[in-house]
Amino acid sequence: MAARVEACAPCHGDQGQGTNDVYFPRLAGKPAGYLYNQLLAFRNVRRKYPPMNYLLEFLPDPYLQDMADYFASLHPPLPPPAASDVSQEVLQRGESLVTHGDASRQIPACASCHGPALTGMEPGIPGLLGLRANYISAQLGAWRYGTRTAKAPDCMQTVAAKLTEADVTAVAAWLASRTAPVSLAPAPKGTYVLPFACGSEPN
Template sequence: MAERMAACTVCHGKEGRATADGYYPRIAGKPEGYLLHQLQSFRDGQRRYPMMNYLLANLSDDYLQQIAIFFAAQHPPYPPPVATEASATVLERGRQLVTTGQPAQRMPACAACHGDGLGGVAPGIPGLLGLPKDYINAQLGAWRNGERKAKAPDCMGEIARALSPEDINAASSWLAAQPVPPDYRPAAAPPKPLPTQCGSMGPAVSKPGTMGAIP
């Protein structure tokens, strides 16, 4: 199986642990459902990156699910966080957004969906630690600008549009500065009902392709 994943690990690093420069994100240990949804989104054009769109264009759901299962089962160690250049004020603002949100504006905390330990929740919510600041910034910016979309209701798009660029920078800075604990794993279920509806949490719709399951 690992040999079949070479097309993925050449960019995403050995076992999907990400590359040293952080340009391509870590996919190891992400929830299986989340990985499958992202693969389907790239294949179907809902999420755009030319190399990913091309590589996945003709792959079946069965094949994509085998990719998701493989990388969800990988748990290589995380590197220590890169030293942050953000000020204490920026980091505190980021901590507030991530852990408590903005109740007065009905803005849920990141932890309300991504888990108290920010490790994600199976089957479809990813963890937020161990990602470079620039990557988090870019993804939130893409949701805010409509470049990245998910199935309606697009909860991340709605949340990102309610954040200012300064808040996005603060949240990204704080998240990227946090060390990843050794037992970092997605939770089996959310501790309480999610504060907002997310279309991407629904069941994935099968779509036949030209390639079958990976043996």
């Protein structure tokens, strides 16, 4: 499989660790179920990015599952935290939203779904560490405006729609500034209860 996914390396790194391009995410160590769902979404053009749509267009489901399993099995170290040019106040706002949410606006904490260590949970919730601020901002924007969607109930769209541009900037900057926890492994399924139903994490 390492030879078969060499086409992924220029954008995602030879171990799925990401590259210097801030808009291509780390794949390594994310739950296989999450990676498989994203590969399906690109192949079926629910997620629209022409290079990915083209590369996956004719690959069958079992092959996509093998790809997902392969990248999930890789565990290269996280890159050093990115330097941030936002203020300390913005970083504090990001930390508050990630760890506590905003009950007044019915925004749950990112940690309530992505885990206390932000490493995700099997089988379908990804970790949020090792990603660049610009990538996180772009994905939250895609959720907000409906250009990225997921299986109903689309919990990320529900949450992202309540975020302001300032919220997105703060969350992205704080997440990108985090150092690696002791373990990057996603939590086992059922480790914690989600705050609401989510199509990517069936009961």
